[in-house]
Amino acid sequence: xxxxxxxxxxxxxxxxxxxxxxxxxxxxxxxxxxxxxxxxxxxxxxxxxxxxxxxxxxxxxxxxxxxxxxxxxxxxxxxxxxxxxxxxxxxxxxxxxxxxxxxxxxxxxxxxxxxxxxxxxxxxxxxxxxxxxxxxxxxxxxxxxxxxxxxxxxxxxxxxxxxxxxxxxxxxxxxxxxxxxxxxxxxxxxxxxxxxxxxxxxxxxxxxxxxxxxxxxxxxxxxxxxxxxxxxxxxxxxxxxxxxxxxxxxxxxxxxxxxxxxxxxxxxxxxxxxxxxxxxxxxxxxxxxxxxxxxxxxxxxxxxxxxxxxxxxxxxxxxxxxxxxxxxxxxxxxxxxxxxxxxxxxxxxxxxxxxxxxxxxx
Numbered sequence: 001x002x003x004x005x006x007x008x009x010x011x012x013x014x015x016x017x018x019x020x021x022x023x024x025x026x027x028x029x030x031x032x033x034x035x036x037x038x039x040x041x042x043x044x045x046x047x048x049x050x051x052x053x054x055x056x057x058x059x060x061x062x063x064x065x066x067x068x069x070x071x072x073x074x075x076x077x078x079x080x081x082x083x084x085x086x087x088x089x090x091x092x093x094x095x096x097x098x099x100x101x102x103x104x105x106x107x108x109x110x111x112x113x114x115x116x117x118x119x120x121x122x123x124x125x126x127x128x129x130x131x132x133x134x135x136x137x138x139x140x141x142x143x144x145x146x147x148x149x150x151x152x153x154x155x156x157x158x159x160x161x162x163x164x165x166x167x168x169x170x171x172x173x174x175x176x177x178x179x180x181x182x183x184x185x186x187x188x189x190x191x192x193x194x195x196x197x198x199x200x201x202x203x204x205x206x207x208x209x210x211x212x213x214x215x216x217x218x219x220x221x222x223x224x225x226x227x228x229x230x231x232x233x234x235x236x237x238x239x240x241x242x243x244x245x246x247x248x249x250x251x252x253x254x255x256x257x258x259x260x261x262x263x264x265x266x267x268x269x270x271x272x273x274x275x276x277x278x279x280x281x282x283x284x285x286x287x288x289x290x291x292x293x294x295x296x297x298x299x300x301x302x303x304x305x306x307x308x309x310x311x312x313x314x315x316x317x318x319x320x321x322x323x324x325x326x327x328x329x330x331x332x333x334x335x336x337x338x339x340x341x342x343x344x345x346x347x348x349x350x351x352x353x354x355x356x357x358x359x360x361x362x
Contacts, residue, residue, distance in 0.1 A: 007033065007040035014079060024048055031353065032360040043360045047206075048076035049353065050112060062110040063131070063165045065326045070342050072349045074112030075206050083116070083205040084352060085198055086271060087227035089251065092243050093214040095233040096276035096307065098126045099314055099324070100344075101211035104231075106323040107345040109168035113206040116161060119173035120145050120223055121213040122180075127172040129318050134162050139172040146180050148197045149190050149222060156193040158201040169205075177219075184218035191218065191257075195226040216250060224254045229271035229352055236278035236288055236306065241295070244273075248299050270299070271351045274344055275306040304347040305340065313337040 005013075011021035025033035025040050032046025051073050052058070058069040077084045088097045098121065105117040119126040128135050141147070147159045161169035184190055198208055210227065212220045224230060232247060234240045248270075255268050273296055278288060289306075296303040313333040317324040325342070329335040 003044035004041040005044075007042050010042040010046065031356055034360075045080050045082070046360070047078075047080045047356075050074040050076065052111065060110040060112075062106055062168060063323070063326060067110060067325055067338075068329075068342070070107040070111045070325075070345055072108065072111035072113075072346055073353070075108075075349065075353070076113070077206045078114060078204055081203045082199055083202050083208045084229070084356075085195075085202075085208045085210065085227045086229045086231060086348075086352070087210040087223045088212055089220070089224060089227075089230040089232050090234070090243075090247060091212075091214055091216040091220060091250075092235070092240070094277075095214075095235045095240065096314075097214065097233045098129070098211050099317070100231070100233050100274060100276065100307070101209055102126055102130060103324050103341050104345050104348065105168060105209045106325055107342060108207055108209070108349065109165060110325070111345075111349075112167070114167055114204065116169045116171070116202060116205045116208045118145060118171040118208065118210045120177070120219050121173055121211060122175055122178040122219075123213070124173040124175060124177075126211050127174070129321055130170060130172075130323070131164060132321050134164075134170060134172055135321060137162075137172075139174055141174060141176050143171070144173055144177050145171060145194060145219075146177055149180055149193045149219075150183055151190075151193060151197075155200045156197040158197045180219055181217050184222065188218070191222045192225055194222050198226055221254060221257065224251070224268060225258045227268055229269050229355070231271050231274060231348060232301070233274045233276045234292065236275050236309070240276075241288075241291055244295055248301070269355050270301040271355075272304040272344075272348050273301050274304045274348075277309040278306040279309055302347070302351050305343040307340050307344060308336070310337045 007021055008018055011018045024030040029049050031049055032043035034041055052069055052071050059066050060069045088101045090097050105115050109115040143159050148156045151157060159171055161171045164170050202208055210223045212223045234244055275292055292303055310333045317327055325338045327334045
């Protein structure tokens with residue numbers, strides 16, 4: 001491990017009792033801690049993982065609603081002063097990218113991670129769907145990432161977020177954000193602004209989830225440059241598969257851009273390919289799974305459990321401006337969709353934690 005300190009120093013810097021830090025390290029809940037001879041040392045960038053509560057019927061609460069606990073660990077990355085940033089990435093429309101970002105953010109926040117969800121799509125679908133209060137407020141450009149990307153300050157600011165819950169904050173979008181594309185084309189040096197703003201102003205969050213536009217414009221480029229990980233939703237169709245190889249190639253180009261603009265050696269990792277809107281026909285599903293497995297292995301991209309096409313459940317969530325995991329489970333389609341989302345959220349977080357462990361040499 002590079003840039004390590006003794007566990008005693010690490011705990012003292014964070015105002016944590018040494019015995020608590022030692023207990024976390026021994027239980028494997030302090031990611032980046034390692035015992036060398038008789039001493040515990042901690043890597044720079046270490047953070048805490050709190051396991052989910054025992055019992056399959058454990059409950060969580062988010063946005064004033066109770067739900068089954070997502071069965072995810074709470075990722076306490078804010079303890080290192082920098083959140084983990086995940087960007088949804090697919091420049092084809094119809095992949096379910098926005099609903100996936102919304103629902104994953106809600107489940108991750110419900111598990112105990114302080115989460116910031118950012119809408120950067122000028123279509124502002126996420127802003128319309130997240131809840132009534134945000135939709136009714138009709139936010140202007142001053143509440144969007146326009147403030148961040150156009151800033152000339154050395155440390156660009158983040159706009160004031162909406163507090164959907166103490167654990168979940170939200171930065172909205174508006175159709176006027178489309179003007180940002182022209183601005184970033186004329187001043188490409190601003191492309192790293194969101195990365196810099198999150199690195200400094202986002203230190204109170206554990207995770208940041210960014211929903212990108214369905215295009216390979218400058219906003220999407222900036223969002224990927226800001227990311228540690230990307231999630232790629234893949235529509236369960238021939239069209240979705242055809243576009244996947246192109247997506248991955250473009251991601252490699254964006255990685256080179258990030259390395260040049262930020263001088264960062266750490267690559268952008270694919271946290272998961274997420275099959276979405278998968279038809280339930282067995283013959284089609286088997287062909288799709290085989291094709292996705294082949295692509296997954298070829299590109300070293302983890303393949304998550306699928307999200308089945310359930311139009312009635314997702315339409316209900318959209319029309320009620322309520323994240324799907326928060327809808328009543330008495331509706332069969334809603335219950336099944338919510339359970340699939342919980343499985344995807346667990347897979348994504350498990351992949352992120354595994355990559356972070358590898359980065360720390362564990």
